[in-house]
Amino acid sequence: MTAGEITPFPVIGAWTLRRATGADLDRLVALESEIFRSDAWPHSLWRSELESPHTWYLVVVRADAPAEVLGYAGLLSLPHAHDADVQTIGLSAELRGHGLGRALMGQLHAEARRRGIREMFLDVRVDNPVAQALYRSFGYEQIGVRKGYYQPDNVDAYVMKAVL
Structure with missing residues (x-):
């Protein structure tokens, strides 16, 4: 793949994946509040995540x-990091139970590989x-x-790591 080439995203049933844009901000904030009620990210954090060159x-x-945004996933990688x-x-x-979480994780891993990433981390x-079972199916282990x-x-978080 050459620089600037667009990665095709999968269509799963009636849904598809696409890159998030600033136009999605309000829906992301609303959906985050529905999913993670008590510890949802605020509007300002979502804005900075979407605007960052590292996400x-x-x-x-x-x-x-x-x-109509019904799900999301994000990756953070710094330049030249592994x-x-x-x-x-x-x-x-x-949307749960339709394979979309797996599709999102697969795309995050594909982008990480494209960036030369060797190890992925997450908190759950x-x-x-x-969620833990999904992450284990991608090779994550609790560290x-x-x-x-x-x-x-x-609530405690497990820190998990996968080697790509």
Whole structure:
């Protein structure tokens, strides 16, 4: 693939993945609040994530309604680094169980490989076994615990790592 070439994103059933844009900001903030009620990212953080040259975000949209954001995932990688972080991943309740979380993770890993990343890291709530199972299926292993990481709920996070 050459610089500037567009990566084709998959279509899964009635949904497709595409790069997130600033036009998605309000819907991302609203969806984040639906998914992560107590510890949702604020508007200002989402704005900085979308504007950062070091992040790469995808959204899940209906194939027939490309402005209707129903899921998202993001990657953070610094120039010349060999490691990257999964910043976030979330799906509306209606999209869970259709393989879209797997599709998002697959695309994050593909982009990380394109950037020369060798190791991926993420944090996941200890009380979210579904997400943990998804991450393990991509080769992530628990390497630590962050006590009280998710606030205000005071829920611990597992730190997980995968070698690409």
